[in-house]
Amino acid sequence: MSLDYRLSERKKSLLNAIIRDYITHGEPLGSRTIVQRHGFNLSPATIRNEMSELEEAGLLYQPHTSAGRIPSHKGYRFFVDNLMEAYLPTPEDQQYVKRLEQTSKAIDAILAQAIKILSEATQSIAIAEPPHLRQDPLQAIQMMPIDDSSMVLSLMFSNGIRRQSLVRLSQPLYAEILALMTNYLNHQFSKRTSLDTLFHSLATVPLEREIQRYKDLLLEMVSEIYAQAQRDEKVYLSGTSHLLREPEFQSMEHAYPILQFLEQEASIHQLFYHCGESHLQKSHHVYCFIGHENTYEELQNCSFVATPYFIDTKASGMIGVLGPTRMDYSKVMALLQTVAGNITTTLSQLFS
Amino acid sequence: MSLDYRLSERKKSLLNAIIRDYITHGEPLGSRTIVQRHGFNLSPATIRNEMSELEEAGLLYQPHTSAGRIPSHKGYRFFVDNLMEAYLPTPEDQQYVKRLEQTSKAIDAILAQAIKILSEATQSIAIAEPPHLRQDPLQAIQMMPIDDSSMVLSLMFSNGIRRQSLVRLSQPLYAEILALMTNYLNHQFSKRTSLDTLFHSLATVPLEREIQRYKDLLLEMVSEIYAQAQRDEKVYLSGTSHLLREPEFQSMEHAYPILQFLEQEASIHQLFYHCGESHLQKSHHVYCFIGHENTYEELQNCSFVATPYFIDTKASGMIGVLGPTRMDYSKVMALLQTVAGNITTTLSQLFS
DNA sequence: TTTAGCACTTCATATGTGAGAGTGCTAGGG
DNA sequence: CCCTAGCACTCTCACATATGAAGTGCTAAA
The missing domain is CATH 3.30.450.40 (GAF domain)
Structure with missing residues (x-):
C-alpha cells in the first residue's frame, strides 16, 4: 500500500509540480513545459522517462498518445496524502x-x-x-399553552440543541391536558427516544388509559412537531x-x-x-x-x-x-x- | 397595432400550425413538412408564398437561408394573444x-x-x-412574554396574514414593559406603517420619554422581528x-x-x-x-x-x-x- | 390564385492535409 | 550507470474542399 516509499524524492517533486501546475492551468503538461515552468535542472528527455514511470505507477495518464500528462485520481490521492502543503490564507x-x-x-x-x-x-x-433533529435522542420536552389552540414547544436534544417553536393545532388545548401529555411524553419516551421513533411508533404503541382519550390530540401534536423538524432539516x-x-x-x-x-x-x-x-x-x-x-x-x-x-x-x-x-x-x-x-x-x- | 385584422384566416391557421409544431418538435419547419404533417390542402409552393409574407410581417424568420422557418418572438406574442386555445388538462x-x-x-x-x-x-x-411581509402595512402587533428573555410575537398584516413567531432577546423582558411597548407600537406606528419603514425610521424618530428609556430593547426587538420577516421572504x-x-x-x-x-x-x-x-x-x-x-x-x-x-x-x-x-x-x-x-x-x- | 419546375443557397458531414505538440526509443557522453 | 541529444512516430487541431440533403425564391403555365 505504501507507494510513498517506492517513489524517489525526485519523482515526488515532479509529481507535485505536475499536479500543482495542472490545478492552476488545467491543461496537460509536456516534458518541455515542466522544465521551463518549474526550473528542473534536467532535460526534457529525463523528465519524460520519469513521467513514463509515474504513468506506469498509475499516478499520471495521457488523454491520448502524444499529449502531455494529467494526474489520475490515484495521483490526486497521493498528492493529498503525501505531498500537499498547508495553505496560507490570503x-x-x-x-x-x-x-x-x-x-x-x-x-x-x-x-x-x-x-x-x-x-x-x-x-x-x-x-x-x-443537525439531524429527528434522529437525535430527546432529553426533554416542554409544552406551554399560549392561547386556546397554540403552544410553545421546547425540545432539548442530546446534542445540545434547544429548539423552541410555535405549534398550532386544529383542536382546543387545555393546560391540564397539556401538562398530562408533557409528563407522559417525558417519562414514557424521552432520554433515548428520537423524534423519528416517537413519530413512527406512536400509532402502534398501546397508550395508557388516561392518555388514550386524547389520542387524536397527541397524534396531531407529534406529527406537527415532526413536520416542523423535517422542515428544519x-x-x-x-x-x-x-x-x-x-x-x-x-x-x-x-x-x-x-x-x-x-x-x-x-x-x-x-x-x-x-x-x-x-x-x-x-x-x-x-x-x-x-x-x-x-x-x-x-x-x-x-x-x-x-x-x-x-x-x-x-x-x-x-x-x-x-x-x-x-x-x-x-x-x-x-x-x-x-x-x-x-x-x-x-x-x-x-x-x- | 392590430395585426390581427391584416392576417387572412389561412395565414393564421398556418402560423398556428407552425408554432404548435415548433413547440413540440423544436426544429425549423419547411413547406413540405407542413403540408404533410398538418394536412393543408395546398402545395408546398403556396405555403412558401404564405410563409414568405408571414416573415415579412415579422412573425417568422429563417435561422439561415434555406432552412425552414421558426416563430419569432413577435410570432409567439401573436400566438399567445390571438391563436392559442385553452389547454385541456391531462x-x-x-x-x-x-x-x-x-x-x-x-x-x-x-x-x-x-x-x-x-x-x-x-x-x-x-x-x-x-408574501412581502416587510412592505405590508401592519394592522396590529401583539407581544406576550413566555419566559425572561423570549416572547411570542403576533403580527397582523393588512393583507390578511397573521404571523406568530418566537422572538428571543439578549436582555431580560418584563411584562409591563412589553405591554408599554406593544401599546406604543400599535398607536404610534400601526395601521399604515410597514415593518420596513418601522425598522428604518426607528433609529431617527424621536421617542416619547417613557419609551426612550428602553430604546435599546425596542431597537433589538424591532430588528429581530425585521430579520425574521426577511428570512421568511x-x-x-x-x-x-x-x-x-x-x-x-x-x-x-x-x-x-x-x-x-x-x-x-x-x-x-x-x-x-x-x-x-x-x-x-x-x-x-x-x-x-x-x-x-x-x-x-x-x-x-x-x-x-x-x-x-x-x-x-x-x-x-x-x-x-x-x-x-x-x-x-x-x-x-x-x-x-x-x-x-x-x-x-x-x-x-x-x-x- | 395555385402549382410545377428549376436554379440557388446554406448546412452538415466526410475527407484530406499540414503544422504543432509531445512522446518513446536509441545511441552516445560524462 | 544516469543523463541527454536526436529522430521517427502518433495524435490532435485547424483549415480547406467536396458532396448530399433540405429548403427557398422565382418564373411561367394551368
Whole structure:
C-alpha cells in the first residue's frame, strides 16, 4: 500500500509540480513545459522517462498518445496524502471569512451564509446539512399553552440543541391536558427516544388509559412537531454556477448529471451520510473523496470534501465542497475547516 | 397595432400550425413538412408564398437561408394573444395537482411543494415569491412574554396574514414593559406603517420619554422581528435542470447566464417586481414576457410567465414559470393558474 | 390564385492535409 | 550507470474542399 516509499524524492517533486501546475492551468503538461515552468535542472528527455514511470505507477495518464500528462485520481490521492502543503490564507480569504462572524443568530441563517461564503471563497459548490433533529435522542420536552389552540414547544436534544417553536393545532388545548401529555411524553419516551421513533411508533404503541382519550390530540401534536423538524432539516446549496465555469464541465453531457443530482435533497443527504460510512482515512476530520472514490456515479468526475461542525463537542451536521477533481485541495480543505470552525463556535455560543 | 385584422384566416391557421409544431418538435419547419404533417390542402409552393409574407410581417424568420422557418418572438406574442386555445388538462396533470392538496399548513412548505409540482408538470423552471411581509402595512402587533428573555410575537398584516413567531432577546423582558411597548407600537406606528419603514425610521424618530428609556430593547426587538420577516421572504426555485435539457440550452454559453441569474435571490425578486411595473396587457392576471420583452438581458432567450396568488382577495405573492421561448404557453398558463388557485385557497383557509 | 419546375443557397458531414505538440526509443557522453 | 541529444512516430487541431440533403425564391403555365 505504501507507494510513498517506492517513489524517489525526485519523482515526488515532479509529481507535485505536475499536479500543482495542472490545478492552476488545467491543461496537460509536456516534458518541455515542466522544465521551463518549474526550473528542473534536467532535460526534457529525463523528465519524460520519469513521467513514463509515474504513468506506469498509475499516478499520471495521457488523454491520448502524444499529449502531455494529467494526474489520475490515484495521483490526486497521493498528492493529498503525501505531498500537499498547508495553505496560507490570503487577505482575500480572511475578508470572506470575516463576513461570517456578523450573522444573525438563527441556525438556518448561519448555515446559509456560511455556505454562500464558502462557495465564493473556493469558487466551487458548497453544501451543508443542518443537525439531524429527528434522529437525535430527546432529553426533554416542554409544552406551554399560549392561547386556546397554540403552544410553545421546547425540545432539548442530546446534542445540545434547544429548539423552541410555535405549534398550532386544529383542536382546543387545555393546560391540564397539556401538562398530562408533557409528563407522559417525558417519562414514557424521552432520554433515548428520537423524534423519528416517537413519530413512527406512536400509532402502534398501546397508550395508557388516561392518555388514550386524547389520542387524536397527541397524534396531531407529534406529527406537527415532526413536520416542523423535517422542515428544519432541508439542505443548503450554493454556487452551482461556479462548477459550470470549469473547462471540464463545459459540455452539458458532463454537467447535467451533476446538476440533476444536486437538485434532489435526498442525494445531498445521502452524500453526507456516506461520509460517516466511509472507511477512507481522514485527516483532521476532513473527508475527501476523489473521482472514482465517490459512491455516486454522477460525481465520479468530481471531488468532494466534507467536514463536520460541532455544537460544544458533539458532531452535529456537515458542510462540504464539491468541485472538479482538479480542485485546489489544500485551499479548499483549509477554508472548509475554517468555516466549519466558525460555525462550531457560533452555534456553541448560541446553545450554551 | 392590430395585426390581427391584416392576417387572412389561412395565414393564421398556418402560423398556428407552425408554432404548435415548433413547440413540440423544436426544429425549423419547411413547406413540405407542413403540408404533410398538418394536412393543408395546398402545395408546398403556396405555403412558401404564405410563409414568405408571414416573415415579412415579422412573425417568422429563417435561422439561415434555406432552412425552414421558426416563430419569432413577435410570432409567439401573436400566438399567445390571438391563436392559442385553452389547454385541456391531462389525467397526468391532475395527478400532479392533486399532490398539492395534501400538504402541511406552513406557508413555506406550501410554496415549496407548489413550485416543485409546477416545475415537474411543466418540465420547466418554477419560481415563487412569498408574501412581502416587510412592505405590508401592519394592522396590529401583539407581544406576550413566555419566559425572561423570549416572547411570542403576533403580527397582523393588512393583507390578511397573521404571523406568530418566537422572538428571543439578549436582555431580560418584563411584562409591563412589553405591554408599554406593544401599546406604543400599535398607536404610534400601526395601521399604515410597514415593518420596513418601522425598522428604518426607528433609529431617527424621536421617542416619547417613557419609551426612550428602553430604546435599546425596542431597537433589538424591532430588528429581530425585521430579520425574521426577511428570512421568511426568501424565494423558491425548482427544476433548473429541466431547462438544460432543452436543445436551445445545450451549450453552456447560452445556459450559464440564466443559471447565474437565478442563483441570486435578488434577481428573482426583481423579476417579480417588474411584473407589477409592466404595461403588458395581461389576461386573467397572467403576465407573460416573451423573449426580448424580458427586462433582463439574461432572459431574452426565455419566456417568463407569472401570476399572483391571493389571500382572500388580496394579492400576496407570485409564482412563475421560466422556460424556453418555445414553451407550451397554453399548458404552462393553465397549470400556473391552477397551482396559483390552489395556493390561494390553501392560504386563505389557513388565515381565515 | 395555385402549382410545377428549376436554379440557388446554406448546412452538415466526410475527407484530406499540414503544422504543432509531445512522446518513446536509441545511441552516445560524462 | 544516469543523463541527454536526436529522430521517427502518433495524435490532435485547424483549415480547406467536396458532396448530399433540405429548403427557398422565382418564373411561367394551368
